[in-house]
Amino acid sequence: MDVQETKIAFIGTGVMGASVVKHLLNASFEVTVYTRTKERAQAVIEAGATWAATVGAAVANADVVFTMVGYPSDVEEVYFGEGGIFASGKEGQTVIDMTTSSPALAKRIAERAMELNMSALDAPVSGGDIGAQNGTLSIMCGGTEEQFTNMLPILSMFGKQIVYQGAAGAGQHTKMCNQIIIATSMIGVCESLAYAEKAGLDPNIVLQSIASGAAGSWTLSNLAPRMLAGDFEPGFYVKHFLKDMNIALEEAKAMNLELPGLELAQQMYDKLVQSGFEDKGTQVLYQQYTQK
Structure with a gap:
């Protein structure tokens, strides 16, 4: 693919979207951006x-359109609303x-894109603000395999x-699997650190032992230090994480699947x-343990 000839539109330049746009610009793509508040796009x-x-x-005039907004209702508006992608695209x-x-919404987008002789991928990501900044996001793709290969x-x-x-x-659906693991493991990380403090240990030193052992995880390595430093600024917003858990619980209910661990995390x-x-940021859950 000749990057010089590919024009990209990017809708949504939040915590992660802005970093993604910068990587595209660094790769010499021509990128046009839109976000509801222009000030949030100033850096890009x-x-x-x-x-x-x-x-x-x-x-x-774009060849490829990326969207990275907040909620399924925002996705609905951006794609199907008056003046949205399907009304204005080509x-x-x-x-x-x-x-x-929502997986169901992803299917609707793909179906409408096909009707308009467009192509669609659902490609949610994991890795948080750090992964976006470093260009190391995990990307989970749904659509046709041909289109996936083309966009790779x-x-x-x-x-x-x-x-x-x-x-x-x-x-x-794959992103829901990802979020289910994060939701329940976040509880484990918070409880582990709270236990370390109550036992009179230095939790930062405890991390040196457990982060590289069998308990090791992305959450433990990247968010536990933020918890201990009192840094609760968002790499991923609590409100968006709650939205994800609600989607996963709705999908699980439709599949007649009980997820008690996820239900507990959702309540918290x-x-x-x-x-x-x-x-x-999602690591603020730690305050539920330290403020008791």
């Missing part, structure tokens, strides 16, 4: 991205939704583990939202 504009005042203006475009969203050179600009999971919606994060922590 200064890095070389072109600002568009509307979704329609952003996607009009035949031959590829649309790639990296929002963690672009995805490789900001992803490290990029896996084709199956038909439309499969990427989103819902409590955080009710306490005003919705815009903090």
Whole structure:
């Protein structure tokens, strides 16, 4: 793929989206961006991205359209709303939704794209702000295998583990698997650190032993130090994590699957939202243990 001839539109430049855009710019792609608040896109504009005042203006001349917004309702609006991608796009475009969203919505997007002679991938990511900054995101893709192969050179600009999971919606289902593990392991990390402190240990020294052993995980290595430092700023927002857990629980219910661990995590994060922590990072769960 000739990067000089591929024009990209990117809708949503939040904590992770902005870093992805910078990787695309560094790879010499021409990128047009849109986000509801222009100020949030200022860093990528200064890095070389072109600002568009509307979704329609952003996607009009693009070959590939990325979306990375907050909620399934935002995805719905961006794709199906008046002046949205499907109303403003063109035949031959590829649309790639990296929002963690509903598998059913991913299937709807793929079906509508096919009707319009466009192509679609659902491609949610994992790795948080650190993975986005380093260009090492895990990308879980659903759609046709041919389209996955076609888009792989672009995805490789900001992803490290990029896996084709199956038909439309499969990427989103895989992301639910990812979030289920994170939700329950986050409880384990918080409880481990709380136990270390109550036992009179230095939890930072404890981490030196357990982070590289059988208990090791991304959460333990990357978020536990933030917890201990009192750094609860978002690499991934509590409000978005709660949204993900709600999607996973809805899908599990539809499959007649009980997930009691996920239900517990959902209740704990819902409590955080009710306490005003919705815009903090997911590691703020630790405060539920330290403030008792």
